[in-house]
Amino acid sequence: MAKRLSEKQKEEILSKFREGYSIDFLAKEFNCTNLTISRNLKKYISKEEFKSLNTNNRDNKNFFNRNQKKLSNSLGKNQPNQQVYEEKASETVDSNLNSDIEVIKDLNFSPFTEIIPLNEEIENKPRKEFSSIPIFEISFPNIVYMVVDKKIELEIKKLKDYSEWHFLSENELERKTIEIYTDLKAAKRSCNKEQKVIKVPNTKVFEIAAPILISRGITRIISEDKLIAL
Numbered sequence: 001m002a003k004r005l006s007e008k009q010k011e012e013i014l015s016k017f018r019e020g021y022s023i024d025f026l027a028k029e030f031n032c033t034n035l036t037i038s039r040n041l042k043k044y045i046s047k048e049e050f051k052s053l054n055t056n057n058r059d060n061k062n063f064f065n066r067n068q069k070k071l072s073n074s075l076g077k078n079q080p081n082q083q084v085y086e087e088k089a090s091e092t093v094d095s096n097l098n099s100d101i102e103v104i105k106d107l108n109f110s111p112f113t114e115i116i117p118l119n120e121e122i123e124n125k126p127r128k129e130f131s132s133i134p135i136f137e138i139s140f141p142n143i144v145y146m147v148v149d150k151k152i153e154l155e156i157k158k159l160k161d162y163s164e165w166h167f168l169s170e171n172e173l174e175r176k177t178i179e180i181y182t183d184l185k186a187a188k189r190s191c192n193k194e195q196k197v198i199k200v201p202n203t204k205v206f207e208i209a210a211p212i213l214i215s216r217g218i219t220r221i222i223s224e225d226k227l228i229a230l
Contacts, residue, residue, distance in 0.1 A: 140203035
């Protein structure tokens with residue numbers, strides 16, 4: 001089950017994301033999954049702003065990781081004491097990062113506080129947990145919402161249309177899926193002018209309708225950070 005964040009934590013996550021902190025960093029700091037961070041961010045900012053900031057923040061993360069490697073290589077495996085380590089680190093930063101200092105200042109980053117650990121276990125664990133869950137093992141809430149077109153046709157997408165699921169195999173990404181929302185506001189934010197939001201007061205309908213959905217090629221349901229197999 002995804003960790004429930006407080007409103008104060010959500011505000012802090014949004015603020016740090018806009019300051020340039022990556023989703024990986026925020027997930028580790030707040031002890032939750034990358035998908036939980038992404039889902040909460042998308043509730044408060046537009047898709048365009050999320051995509052732009054996420055791209056920039058990943059670039060910043062890669063920048064610091066590259067310079068961390070340079071720093072580690074220049075220091076060597078054995079140092080006599082902490083003083084020598086600090087002196088060598090200072091020399092390396094001066095020689096290799098002078099051209100990038102202005103960029104760091106513009107982003108309000110400190111190269112000594114923003115370095116992301118190279119061994120990020122948080123990415124490995126959820127990947128196994130995020131395999132699809134059979135529908136009969138899911139406890140749906142009493143009420144959910146769905147986005148449909150004006151003719152009440154379901155909005156059908158492929159898994160590859162959801163960037164947060166891109167770690168799945170190519171075969172999985174080609175699966176057709178529908179999305180359900182537990183929050184009405186989140187559903188409305190995903191709805192365009194040609195669509196509308198409908199209320200599903202009895203979630204047992206998904207188990208009943210599973211054979212019909214499968215006959216239409218729909219084999220997955222996305223619900224927040226869960227992937228449900230029909």
